[in-house]
Amino acid sequence: MLKLGVPSKGRLMDQTFGWFAERGVRLSRSGSDREYAASVDGIDGLGLVMLSAGEIPRELAAGRIQLGVTGTDLVREKLAGWRSDVVELAPLGFGEADLVLAVPACWRDCEDLDDFAAIARDFRQAHGFRLRIATKYHRLVRAFLSDHEVADYQLVDSQGATEGTVANLTAEAIADITSSGETLRANHLKILPDALIHASQATLFAARSQIGTAPLHAVMSRLRLT
């Protein structure tokens, strides 16, 4: 029996249920809304586990689930060497969100990453510490900035309300997920157009260890993924 991990709440759960329903597989939460037990109809050999989207990468890598739906951003951030652990079976066409670098909109002299790098150097000289970028995506942001050879910055951890850190003077810039950019604008931040760190969407992943096995093949055929 393969176990499929699916986000346990919100739009991501509803849209995931919808994607499977289109392929004749009915996922549902049994019992009350608050219960995380779940069931699968229309396919054999597949069990359903409701999980937080952020835990699905780890559960896949640990082998406790063999299939999982989560964002490509979370897999890349949480699994060092993710390609060694999991395989992308199918992008699901929803849950699109961009991990972007945003700076105060009032920075009229900051229009691209080159400006940002120059400002970071000036800032460090003027303030005696490195320009702070608030984020919860430490690995992705660091890898991106290292690839683009931006120096003179530091990451500060922010697990929520990241857009507020600039006004609160705990960071000078932020790197966060956005879909419409509205929260950024409301907090007087703007996106650097050439600093798209990762374009994420909800994706069906399989544990790499399952690739080529009969049970996975059966599930994939049923989902019309072969």
Next chain:
Amino acid sequence: MIPRTAKAAVGQRLLAAFRDAGAVEVAPDILLPADTLLELYGEDIRARAYLTTDPIRGEVVLRPDFTVPVVSMHMAAGAEPARYCYLGEVFRKQDHGDTRPEHPRDNEYLQVGYELFSRDPDADAEVFALFHRLLAPHRLAATIGDMDLLLDAVAGLPLSPERCAMLAHHIWRPRRFERLLDRFSRPLVPRSFAVNGAPWTGLRSEAEMAARIARLESARAEPVLPGIWRERLHRLFALTGAAPQALDELRVLADHIPAIAEAVDRLAARLDAIAARGIDPATIRFEASHGRTTMEYYDGFTFSFTATAHPDWPPVASGGRYDALTAVLGLPAGKPGIPAVGGIARPGLLAELDPC
């Protein structure tokens, strides 16, 4: 698998040789305060070192290298000239990106090292020759470089001091350096800096922005860097070869880049000093950009010894001059920097190379 004891034995042998060469053995802490290293290396160190928190000491890091604690210790108490040696573990995270390699690099390994704080211009040759002599049985390939040459060439470009400083700052980041050079080599496109009505937010002040905009606007009046300078710089940065031939080429290049003439003379003197210690300079490879790929703190002579049979290995030994680092680390104590040069070898790799 080479047993840990065999690696330690190689380390002890080198440590004894360093002591015989006049060094005092020191044993820095394994758990170091993180702030100094974070300020020096920035995010690189978070990606590479193990950070943890102590309820009282705050952020601490498992020793990622010895140079910083040895320099700090010397800046706090030492007198010159001073020679130090050490042997112990360093700890490095290995984050390989999307796919994990089959044979990941070690996360902890031994380093044995030698650091020399001295104003004697012969110090470079002393340290290099010491490593060369001790490593000779392992038949490694020796490569040297000189960041002085590159930094002097950059400082001597016909550009404003501001632009030269920007280039120098990014010399360890080749692509960013190249982008800057490219930008300075053509007329600047006027920018509008359109007013957008956004309220001011964040710690960076309006005055800081105004200063940068003024600088960018006045830079438009600056003459572009003639293409010939970019070519000369590229020729210098790409220069490689046996040290004596490289020196000849550098002498020719110095006719076109007069700013490097003194550094070329110093390199010549250094090669003479190395030869005087019984090493044939023709057996040493010179790579002008050698120091550009290492951590930022080497700012003069650099060297490394590599195992030619193992192209996928990191250098078995490496080192160089880091005068600027001593200046940075001396600041809190109000002490000026002092010339320093040092190096480390990896006993684990040596043991793997020549199992005893």
